[in-house]
Structure formats: structure tokens, C-alpha cells
Amino acid sequence: MKPIRVIAAACSNMGIGKDGHLPWDLPKEFKFFIDTISAVSAPGKKNVLIWGKVSWFSCPESVFPIPNTVHVVLSRALSSVPEQAHHLCRDFPSAVQLASQGGLADLVETIWILGGPSVYKKALEHPWCDLVYLTDIMADFDCDVFFPHFDHNVFRKQDRFVGVPSEIQEENGVKFQFQVFKKT
Numbered sequence: 001m002k003p004i005r006v007i008a009a010a011c012s013n014m015g016i017g018k019d020g021h022l023p024w025d026l027p028k029e030f031k032f033f034i035d036t037i038s039a040v041s042a043p044g045k046k047n048v049l050i051w052g053k054v055s056w057f058s059c060p061e062s063v064f065p066i067p068n069t070v071h072v073v074l075s076r077a078l079s080s081v082p083e084q085a086h087h088l089c090r091d092f093p094s095a096v097q098l099a100s101q102g103g104l105a106d107l108v109e110t111i112w113i114l115g116g117p118s119v120y121k122k123a124l125e126h127p128w129c130d131l132v133y134l135t136d137i138m139a140d141f142d143c144d145v146f147f148p149h150f151d152h153n154v155f156r157k158q159d160r161f162v163g164v165p166s167e168i169q170e171e172n173g174v175k176f177q178f179q180v181f182k183k184t
């Protein structure tokens with residue numbers, strides 16, 4: 001068993017994307033995202049990142065390589081592993097199995113779920129999902145994809161969480177706050 005953790009940023013209407021991209025430009029928020037998904041407890045350890053195909057291809061090339069990470073892209077239509085990725089899986093359970101059994105199992109610490117909405121939904125329903133990192137972007141943006149509803153009685157918002165700044169941030173005139181929800 002490996003912890004499955006969801007990470008996203010959503011604006012006031014829970015929107016997370018528009019036309020295949022992020023609706024906002026918040027470099028500090030993006031750095032927090034990269035730092036969080038690449039953090040491991042010891043050299044040589046890895047995190048598996050599970051990406052939906054659109055999210056994968058929308059990520060700027062300049063971000064790669066992300067230290068300590070193994071990239072798994074989900075797609076039924078692709079026939080080969082995309083450049084910079086490591087594995088292609090046809091469904092969510094295969095990706096979790098890849099990260100938690102066989103050759104990778106000893107190396108992997110955390111399975112991070114990077115979207116989009118249908119992948120988040122699968123993760124939130126998975127019994128190993130213990131934390132949801134969901135940055136509250138305190139503004140309205142026009143969006144066409146949304147973070148799925150989740151039960152706030154099951155995942156409780158933490159007042160403070162180790163390594164996560166609790167104060168409200170501001171960048172490019174947009175206020176935002178890092179939040180962590182923990183499964184009870």
C-alpha cells in the first residue's frame with residue numbers, strides 16, 4: 001500500500017482549467033506544487049505522478065525533469081509513452097498497481113494525482129487516498145473543467161499542516177491560500 005495524494009488549485013467556482021490550460025499565472029503557487037510533488041524523505045526514493053493525457057500535454061516542457069519523480073500518463077488512445085514520461089497506463093487501477101507492486105514498489109513513497117477531474121475523482125474514491133492538497137485561488141476565473149465534489153466530512157480541512165504555509169498569499173493581484181484536507 002502507498003499513500004495516494006491529490007494536488008490541485010481551484011478558484012471560487014471550483015474551476016481548475018480553461019481550454020486545456022491553467023486559467024491563471026501564479027508562479028509561486030506552481031513552485032509550491034513542484035516542490036510538494038518532488039519531496040521525498042531520502043535520496044533514491046521516488047514519487048509516482050499520475051497524469052491524465054490533457055494535463056500531461058498542457059504542462060510546460062521547461063518543467064521537466066522534475067526531481068525524484070516517475071511520470072505515468074493515463075490514456076486509452078496513445079500507443080506509446082509520451083516524451084519525458086516513463087509509463088503509459090490504460091486505466092487508473094493499472095497505474096496504482098504499477099506504483100505499488102513489482103519493480104517500483106521499493107522505491108516509491110507517494111502516488112501524486114495531478115488531474116484532470118476524472119482522474120481526481122478516481123483517486124478520491126480510492127481507499128489509499130489520505131490527503132487532498134487543494135489551493136484556494138480566491139478569485140473568479142472563466143473555467144471549463146472543475147474539481148470534483150468531495151465529502152468534507154470525510155476529508156477534513158486542516159488548520160495547519162507541516163510544510164504548508166497557512167497565511168494567505170498574493171501574486172499578480174490574486175490572493176490564494178494553500179489548504180490540506182485529511183481523511184478522517
Ligand SMILES: NC(=O)c1ccc[n+]([C@@H]2O[C@H](COP(=O)([O-])OP(=O)(O)OC[C@H]3O[C@@H](n4cnc5c(N)ncnc54)[C@H](OP(=O)(O)O)[C@@H]3O)[C@@H](O)[C@H]2O)c1
Pocket residue numbers: 007008009010015016017018019020021022023051052053054055056058074075076077078089090091092114115116117118119122145
Ligand atoms: N488547477 C489545477 O490544479 C489543474 C490540475 C490538473 C489539470 N488542470 C486542468 O485540467 C484540464 C485537463 O483536464 P481534462 O479533464 O481536460 O483532461 P485530463 O484528465 O488531463 O486528460 C483526459 C484524458 O486522459 C485520459 N484519461 C483520463 N482518465 C483516464 C483513465 N481513468 N483511464 C485511461 N485514460 C484516462 C484520456 O485519454 P484518451 O482520450 O487518450 O483515452 C482522457 O481523454 C486542463 O485545463 C488543465 O490545465 C488543472
